[in-house]
């Protein structure tokens with residue numbers, strides 16, 4: 225049974241501190257290829273940059289199970305130079321522009337430090353301070369003499385921190401998934417052929433997963449991702465009854481999201497595996513957002529798909545908070561559920 229210890233947390237730290245905004249996933253891909261060496265039967269990098277790694281099982285009738293985790297993160301791209309180390313930029317993926325002002329960033333492959341500068345309170349009027357600042361008035365400032373190239377990606381400059389049972393960092397979406405899939409490959413269940421895919425370009429519409437699912441044509445697929453937890457108590461101290469997922473309740477199994485209706489047989493199978501193995505899990509409340517499953521389930525002649533995510537607060541912002549035990553339980557639930565998969569599942573009633 226794989227588990228989360230110091231080595232896995234170190235790996236997650238390395239993955240979170242990497243800069244891999246959509247379309248420029250090389251830094252994370254290098255870590256993945258290094259980590260999975262010797263744990264696969266076949267590895268290749270496809271035309272878009274997806275890592276396709278196969279670990280064959282030993283059972284007689286084996287399902288071919290695609291498990292995907294996207295390597296990319298939301299962030300920024302430099303698009304024009306104003307001189308003096310100052311650059312205009314665009315957002316890549318879902319980023320709330322209101323939250324950018326005053327944040328430090330890392331730019332490009334060398335993680336060149338910069339800041340999305342803010343005019344200080346001394347230089348603004350009371351009227352201006354009521355409004356958020358639009359993207360076209362923001363710049364990434366590398367300081368005088370700072371140099372970057374147009375097209376360089378940037379992320380929030382947030383270093384991974386551990387604090388007791390919690391961790392704080394950037395890009396938990398989806399380095400949680402990447403680290404989980406690496407551990408699954410290292411502990412691949414022998415009853416299935418594990419088709420592990422570390423995908424590109426999920427945050428801009430699941431593009432890498434689309435071509436990978438077409439190429440692999442699996443019997444079924446699981447997208448491993450991470451999802452926002454909107455679980456803060458209400459300001460009046462009352463319980464927040466409207467939470468979609470909650471820290472501490474374990475992996476979030478999706479019934480539906482903005483892009484996919486999960487295969488009901490897979491939902492039941494994962495819940496039953498959690499019950500049997502006493503692994504906590506929660507059902508993510510239906511709503512917006514999506515995962516690689518949104519593309520995978522529509523590939524070929526249709527591929528039964530499910531998403532399972534690690535919950536964390538403040539997704540796609542400069543700093544997220546998560547519980548290590550939710551991650552550990554996500555890995556456990558995935559391993560237990562995959563280990564119990566047989567071809568009979570796909571012949572059972574959908575319900």
Ligand SMILES: [Zn+2]
Pocket residue numbers: 294397398426449450515
């Ligand atoms: Zn994601």
